[in-house]
Amino acid sequence: xxxxxxxxxxxxxxxxxxxxxxxxxxxxxxxxxxxxxxxxxxxxxxxxxxxxxxxxxxxxxxxxxxxxxxxxxxxxxxxxxxxxxxxxxxxxxxxxxxxxxxxxxxxxxxxxxxxxxxxxxxxxxxxxxxxxxxxxxxxxxxxxxxxxxxxxxxxxxxxxxxxxxxxxxxxxxxxxxxxxxxxxxxxxxxxxxxxxxxxxxxxxxxxxxxxxxxxxxxxxxxxxxxxxxxxxxxxxxxxxxxxxxxxxxxxxxxxxxxxxxxx
Ligand code: DAK
Numbered sequence: 451x452x453x454x455x456x457x458x459x460x461x462x463x464x465x466x467x468x469x470x471x472x473x474x475x476x477x478x479x480x481x482x483x484x485x486x487x488x489x490x491x492x493x494x495x496x497x498x499x500x501x502x503x504x505x506x507x508x509x510x511x512x513x514x515x516x517x518x519x520x521x522x523x524x525x526x527x528x529x530x531x532x533x534x535x536x537x538x539x540x541x542x543x544x545x546x547x548x549x550x551x552x553x554x555x556x557x558x559x560x561x562x563x564x565x566x567x568x569x570x571x572x573x574x575x576x577x578x579x580x581x582x583x584x585x586x587x588x589x590x591x592x593x594x595x596x597x598x599x600x601x602x603x604x605x606x607x608x609x610x611x612x613x614x615x616x617x618x619x620x621x622x623x624x625x626x627x628x629x630x631x632x633x634x635x636x637x638x639x640x641x642x643x644x645x646x647x648x649x650x651x652x653x654x655x656x657x658x659x660x661x662x663x664x665x666x667x668x669x670x671x672x673x674x675x676x677x678x679x680x681x682x683x684x685x686x687x688x689x690x691x692x693x694x695x696x697x698x699x700x701x702x703x704x705x706x707x708x709x710x711x712x713x
Contacts, residue, residue, distance in 0.1 A: 453489070
């Protein structure tokens with residue numbers, strides 16, 4: 451599939467997806483969402499990819515939300531279909547086995563904030579602004595924001611953001627645990643690539659096991675979570691990467707992880 455609103459590049463085990471409608475501040479229209487679904491499928495199918503980075507083209511925006519020109523024309527039935535389509539894609543992103551990092555370089559509003567929330571963590575530019583302004587449009591978040599945001603920052607803070615529709619600066623977002631780290635705009639991409647490269651040196655099987663275990667554990671009680679962790683730990687021992695990692699430590703050398711997910 452040839453993309454018109456998205457760029458996908460892959461190098462050294464790192465895939466980078468760039469939302470590319472800068473004139474509309476990378477707003478999510480149907481074309482972009484269809485391209486994103488296709489790109490996520492090809493990333494999932496490529497065993498060589500260990501980390502995904504998401505970012506926005508241009509100086510101003512990560513994603514300024516769902517495309518309001520399209521939302522304005524939706525009937526209630528079409529809105530339900532649109533919400534299902536968007537939620538499926540964002541769940542597909544969250545469901546990727548590999549780690550995903552959002553490099554938020556500007557506005558991350560509405561569906562854009564929700565896209566970043568479906569990543570494993572967020573690095574932001576000092577210019578980034580986060581918000582769920584749907585209430586101002588007479589709507590509510592429809593791409594998982596009412597569910598993922600309270601799980602990440604707590605119900606009270608999430609409700610404040612959802613009820614007011616106000617933007618948070620990168621510093622405010624970091625203070626409530628929405629953003630991990632903040633960088634000068636010109637340093638963001640390099641910082642994200644640096645951490646992605648570090649993650650890509652780790653074994654794919656243990657990375658995926660760690661991501662899956664944290665994700666599943668958050669949706670259950672501690673006892674069940676610890677049981678999930680035990681099983682995943684045991685599975686790591688069945689992968690050659692654990693032999694390589696422990697041998698490399700004992701031999702005082704750097705490990706080279708080559709294990710496949712199913713090895
Ligand atoms: N959709 C379409 N176009 C957008 C857009 C958007 N979300 N955001 C910006 N643009 C376009 C602007 O219309 C403008 O286009 P032209 O006039 O140049 O043709 C261009 O991008 C540049 O924007 P501005 O001229 O407005 O730039 P400013 O720097 O002055 O302001 C801004 C930047 C981000 C503060 C402002 O553009 C803005 O407030 N944008 C809207 C932000 C927003 O409200 N985002 C949330 C969208 S709603 C659901 C499913 C999903 C959702 C909800 C329900 N279900 C079906 C239940 C999700 C909803 C959303 O995400």
